[in-house]
Amino acid sequence: MSTAAGSWITETIPIAGVAMRVARAGGGPPLLVLHHDIGTLDRLPFYDALARRFTVLVPSHPGYDGSQRPDWMRNVRDLAAVHQWLLGELAVARAPGTVSVVGLGFGGWIAAEMATLAPRAFRKLVLVGAMGLRPDRGVIADQALLSYIDYVRLGFTDQRAFDRLFGADPETSRLEHWDLNREMTFRIAWKPYLYNPTLPHLLGGVATPTLVVWGRDDRIVPLECGERFAKALPRARLEIVESAGHFVDMEKPDELAKLVTDFVSQGES
Amino acid sequence: MHLMYFTEQPMSAYPEAEGRAFGATALMFSNRFFDPAAGSRLYNEYLEHYRLAEAVGFDGIMLNEHHNAPFCMQAKCNVFASILAATTKRVKIVLLGNPLPLADNPVRLAEELAMIDMVSRGRLVSGFVRGGGQEQLATGVNPAFNRERFEEAHELIVKAWTQPGPFRWEGTHFQHRVVNPWAVPLQKPHPRVWIPGVLSKETIVWAAKKRYPYIALSTAIEATKKIWELYDQVAAETGYAGGPEYRGYLQRCHVAETEEKALENARQFMWMQGEFTGLAHPVWSTPSGYFSPSIRSAFVEYAVGRRSNPRGAAFEDQINSQMIVAGTPKTVIPKLRRLLEETRPSIVGFWGADGFVSSADTKTCIRLFGEEVLPALREIGKELGLWSPFEANAPVSMAFPDSATPAHERAAASHTTPLEVP
Numbered sequence: 001m002s003t004a005a006g007s008w009i010t011e012t013i014p015i016a017g018v019a020m021r022v023a024r025a026g027g028g029p030p031l032l033v034l035h036h037d038i039g040t041l042d043r044l045p046f047y048d049a050l051a052r053r054f055t056v057l058v059p060s061h062p063g064y065d066g067s068q069r070p071d072w073m074r075n076v077r078d079l080a081a082v083h084q085w086l087l088g089e090l091a092v093a094r095a096p097g098t099v100s101v102v103g104l105g106f107g108g109w110i111a112a113e114m115a116t117l118a119p120r121a122f123r124k125l126v127l128v129g130a131m132g133l134r135p136d137r138g139v140i141a142d143q144a145l146l147s148y149i150d151y152v153r154l155g156f157t158d159q160r161a162f163d164r165l166f167g168a169d170p171e172t173s174r175l176e177h178w179d180l181n182r183e184m185t186f187r188i189a190w191k192p193y194l195y196n197p198t199l200p201h202l203l204g205g206v207a208t209p210t211l212v213v214w215g216r217d218d219r220i221v222p223l224e225c226g227e228r229f230a231k232a233l234p235r236a237r238l239e240i241v242e243s244a245g246h247f248v249d250m251e252k253p254d255e256l257a258k259l260v261t262d263f264v265s266q267g268e269s
Numbered sequence: 270m271h272l273m274y275f276t277e278q279p280m281s282a283y284p285e286a287e288g289r290a291f292g293a294t295a296l297m298f299s300n301r302f303f304d305p306a307a308g309s310r311l312y313n314e315y316l317e318h319y320r321l322a323e324a325v326g327f328d329g330i331m332l333n334e335h336h337n338a339p340f341c342m343q344a345k346c347n348v349f350a351s352i353l354a355a356t357t358k359r360v361k362i363v364l365l366g367n368p369l370p371l372a373d374n375p376v377r378l379a380e381e382l383a384m385i386d387m388v389s390r391g392r393l394v395s396g397f398v399r400g401g402g403q404e405q406l407a408t409g410v411n412p413a414f415n416r417e418r419f420e421e422a423h424e425l426i427v428k429a430w431t432q433p434g435p436f437r438w439e440g441t442h443f444q445h446r447v448v449n450p451w452a453v454p455l456q457k458p459h460p461r462v463w464i465p466g467v468l469s470k471e472t473i474v475w476a477a478k479k480r481y482p483y484i485a486l487s488t489a490i491e492a493t494k495k496i497w498e499l500y501d502q503v504a505a506e507t508g509y510a511g512g513p514e515y516r517g518y519l520q521r522c523h524v525a526e527t528e529e530k531a532l533e534n535a536r537q538f539m540w541m542q543g544e545f546t547g548l549a550h551p552v553w554s555t556p557s558g559y560f561s562p563s564i565r566s567a568f569v570e571y572a573v574g575r576r577s578n579p580r581g582a583a584f585e586d587q588i589n590s591q592m593i594v595a596g597t598p599k600t601v602i603p604k605l606r607r608l609l610e611e612t613r614p615s616i617v618g619f620w621g622a623d624g625f626v627s628s629a630d631t632k633t634c635i636r637l638f639g640e641e642v643l644p645a646l647r648e649i650g651k652e653l654g655l656w657s658p659f660e661a662n663a664p665v666s667m668a669f670p671d672s673a674t675p676a677h678e679r680a681a682a683s684h685t686t687p688l689e690v691p
Contacts, residue, residue: 144412148573149573172570175569179568179569182558191411
């Protein structure tokens with residue numbers, strides 16, 4: 001089934017004891033997009049731009065944005081496994097080696113875990129400001145010390161982009177969403193905080209061609225992590241987006257969509 | 270009645286201007302401002318106050334702990350409990366309490382508490398708390414599992430106290446392949462457990478289901494009444510009648526020789542409430558997952574500054590509402606009678622002084638309590654039928670309904686003759 005770009009449908013699929021919600025739009029090769037720790041808005045210009053070229057699949061991580069919480073879940077590898085399971089349930093994604101994955105921030109960590117668990121499962125991999133590695137020099141920003149608003153604002157270089165998406169003073173219901181998402185992040189990534197010390201040892205086995213993208217001014221995950229991902233993954237290169245912070249997808253949607261589209265489409269038959 | 274002395278053990282000897290400039294001093298206010306020479310002096314003064322409290326006739330010393338904050342120097346209540354176990358003779362050592370979720374090894378806690386109970390010859394009351402919001406960050410413990418860890422650690426500790434080992438514990442948050450501590454409590458079936466709290470309805474319900482006395486921490490009188498309404502309702506559903514022996518209260522109360530002096534010193538209670546230096550940072554004190562989901566919207570609004578701290582009433586209002594009581598013995602006794610009449614607790618902790626109140630004034634306060642206030646309150650307690658769990662011989666918990674203490678221990682518990690001042 002394919003839908004026109006800009007026309008989104010949402011379905012619910014039972015995975016690992018919870019109802020997983022996945023939004024889909026567009027047509028063409030399947031592209032799985034994994035969202036940030038702050039969750040995601042239902043619609044984003046970045047998703048629409050991708051849907052012009054791909055069948056875009058945007059699942060809510062279980063426990064995020066009001067989706068059912070898996071009480072049993074304890075780490076990000078669990079999350080990687082449920083997304084892998086989800087792909088197996090989607091007809092569009094079932095053929096081996098057809099799916100590409102774009103992981104945004106926290107979602108980039110999930111994508112990296114998925115790739116280490118199934119090193120040949122994906123056609124292409126894009127990691128954008130990915131969490132998951134412990135920085136050597138800096139640190140990953142601690143959201144427990146920042147208000148919901150301040151944390152999200154920290155991920156933008158241009159605060160007007162935040163204002164356009166969330167309003168200059170976001171509504172309480174938005175804050176509750178962010179609180180729920182933060183709670184779920186704490187449940188599965190509290191300690192070590194937003195990285196997995198064993199991940200760097202496993203990246204060497206990933207055969208998938210990978211594009212690592214980083215906002216030049218990422219104040220949530222230091223750029224050095226991007227350099228390390230690009231070095232540790234055998235078939236990766238690093239692309240830096242100027243005048244962007246952690247949320248490149250929300251700050252520079254067209255630029256990022258073009259990078260992703262060009263990279264994923266490359267070598268297509 | 271069971272009348273206790275309490276202090277937060279304020280670490281007031283830091284540059285006040287630095288604290289004011291920083292703002293919220295709990296969690297992130299740098300410990301480069303902690304002066305260990307002053308700390309050494311203060312710890313020893315607090316010990317002196319505790320021993321005086323025993324000498325003048327208090328029934329119990331109430332201890333607690335907090336982390337990373339000048340408002341409380343006590344980082345581990347079991348340390349002071351151990352000292353008091355050996356240096357006091359009669360008072361109950363009432364821990365309100367050990368923050369269970371912060372423990373990575375609850376069996377170690379069970380051992381420490383058993384040791385304190387034995388060294389003190391059975392004077393331990395072992396309360397348990399969840400720990401404040403910033404405490405989770407200060408100890409790196411996941412706030413999202415706070416309540417689950419609290420409940421599981423409690424279950425493990427009570428089992429370690431009451432069931433012969435070795436046994437194996439395969440829990441959700443704690444796994445111990447061999448539980449067999451060679452230290453068990455002197456008191457049987459186990460030391461009494463009291464549960465202090467201030468905000469969470471869940472904790473009141475949990476305590477009532479366990480038949481553990483609940484200690485309301487300086488709540489306003491009307492709020493306190495609501496707590497007892499809920500507690501009594503759950504007690505009735507659980508199969509017993511609530512009442513004074515299940516009710517405790519912590520009252521800020523400074524007593525001095527004159528009204529003026531008392532009011533001046535009582536102002537120091539505002540020190541930890543943020544008037545002098547901010548206590549709670551709206552974000553750090555409310556980590557996600559720590560608070561009840563039923564009040565999520567209130568807390569997210571508080572965290573971004575859209576609501577003020579519900580505990581931030583002005584000094585004069587707190588005097589009027591009796592959240593702070595101050596005066597000479599003659600004027601505080603009728604106020605405390607009102608508290609006892611309206612909320613009927615049998616366990617009352619008196620938080621005598623805070624902030625920069627001098628050691629001499631604190632000792633005067635303790636002495637006046639012993640000479641005039643405590644005897645008057647005991648009479649009122651008898652008149653109102655406010656029998657403490659010891660006097661009422663209440664069971665330790667729902668799990669041990671036949672656990673009332675033998676008569677000779679009751680006699681020891683109600684002993685009130687002042688000892689020699691050490």
